[in-house]
Amino acid sequence: MTQEKIITAKNMTKKFGHFVANDNLTFDVYKGEIFGFLGANGAGKTTAIRILCGLSMPSAGEIKVAGFDIYKQNEKIKKNIGYMSQKFSLYEDLTVYENLNFYASIYGMQKNEIKKKADELLEKLEFSYAKNKLIKDIPLGWKQKLAFSTAVFHNPKIVFLDEPTGGVDPVTRRQFWDLIYQTAEEGITVFVTTHYMDEAEYCDRVSIMDEGKIVALDTPLNLIEQYKVQNMDEVFVKIARK
């Protein structure tokens, strides 16, 4: 892992009226790492990820994503990131291939390139038989994998995953993390939010959010040592009790 910073946030703040969803968040994400963004529901994870993806404007703070300023170079950022929402957003009435084709083409990929890459991808996933099936006819676990594969299909520098494992069983979750590892090995930085603490241990580094603030940021191992506990779950419980 290099120490090149791919996301830098300084005092990132987002207020909705009097409610402060993100309170002076400062953190860096390094190129190629899997960065976990943890916290209970409502801690401000989704708000943060929406700001970094350009879906929402921060109230204050200096933020750079993929080396571009989020206020001035929004368009350039968009070309360099991928995003997977917690709803596994694919078009239910389009086929597997049509979904891939659509998302790839709005990122400006060429037809031949899309075709070749889609075939490779489906083969790798052992899902070629479903190429022309409608999304509404395939199981949830597959939708999740496909939504992820679509998000990284155009080879972005960073992929943002907003609670990507909600609602699927542990085995599928494990398989999904294998996909994430493969992606990180290819050099794509993974920024993932989750509230499953066991998943935190799969990350290179994690930040834990509580009531809009970052209360801890380190490698899972260091955090476990620092709090003198057995696993991330207990780290989280200790933090929450404070």
Place this chain on the structure above:
Amino acid sequence: MKRFISFVTKEFHHIFRDKRTLIILFGIPFAQVLLFGFVITNELKNVKIAVWDKSNDEVTKQITDKITSSGFFTLEEIIYKKEDLERVFKAGKIREVIIFEENFAQKLKKEKIANIQLIADASDANSANMIINYTSGIIMNYTSSINREINLPMQIHVNERMLYNEELRDVYMFVPGIMAMILMLVSAMMTSISVAREKETGTMEVILVSPLNPIQILLGKVTPYIVLSFLNAVTIIALGYFVFGMPIMGNLSLLMAETMLFIILALSLGILISTAAPSQQVAMFISMFALMLPTILLSGFIFPIENMPLILQYISALMPPKYFIIILKNIMLKGTGLAYIWKETAILTFMTIVFIALSAKKFKVRL
């Protein structure tokens, strides 16, 4: 451009794979035009009447003949006593009773005056009014025909002509109204639902994160509906023309251009609704109640605007279909050019710009 094309392709997939959408898009316009054209009619035809002829002479017979041979009325019953009056009206079939007084012809000759009483069933006020008017008209006609031999010292002759719709056909009124209504329904409701659906399923977020900019997204959303709405408009005009004989006196390309303007207006309204609606249900609800009902009730489609209370007249001035219907009637029935409808056209253009500006603003805020 390529991105845009693949976006539009995707939209067409959505439309053609959803049966419900297809029915709304193509079934409803057809059904509406035929329904309104054939079923709803304000014209009098074969109204059933009864006659109570207390005199039974040649004059009363002549008048009765005139009335029944007009095509508007059919003589259903002849009654002879007062009790029958109530009975026939209560039975409900007979809408009007014509009563001639005793010694009608004699009186007319000697006293120069004789009385006919017309009693109509006004539980349906509008048609009662029409029935009475039609009957009086026929009787007046008869009176002036027997007066022709005698020279009255002073006379006023009324010559009437129903310009632009000589036969007073209702279809001429309904075709423009239905067109406004259906274009509103298809354009505004379908786009608002289709945008709301993407919000619901979360795909909107994903495409907003992509390099597509909001304007491309909105254009991509509305383009298929522009095409389909236009096809719809052509279908309605063709149905009106070929099935109901609705004339197109004016310039066809002007008609199409105005239709296009209205489609764009409805689409921008649909986008505006969708930026406010969080789900498909809400989008549909808003479209139905905020667009459909006012279009039907306040646009002058069915009820004349001049007869509304002042406050409703002001509200109706805000209804885009009102202006579109005026434009349509002008072009189709009167054959007027842009010189006579530039004001309405300008109002519609202005409304379109306002809707686009508002929705662009709202759409950006969400970013």
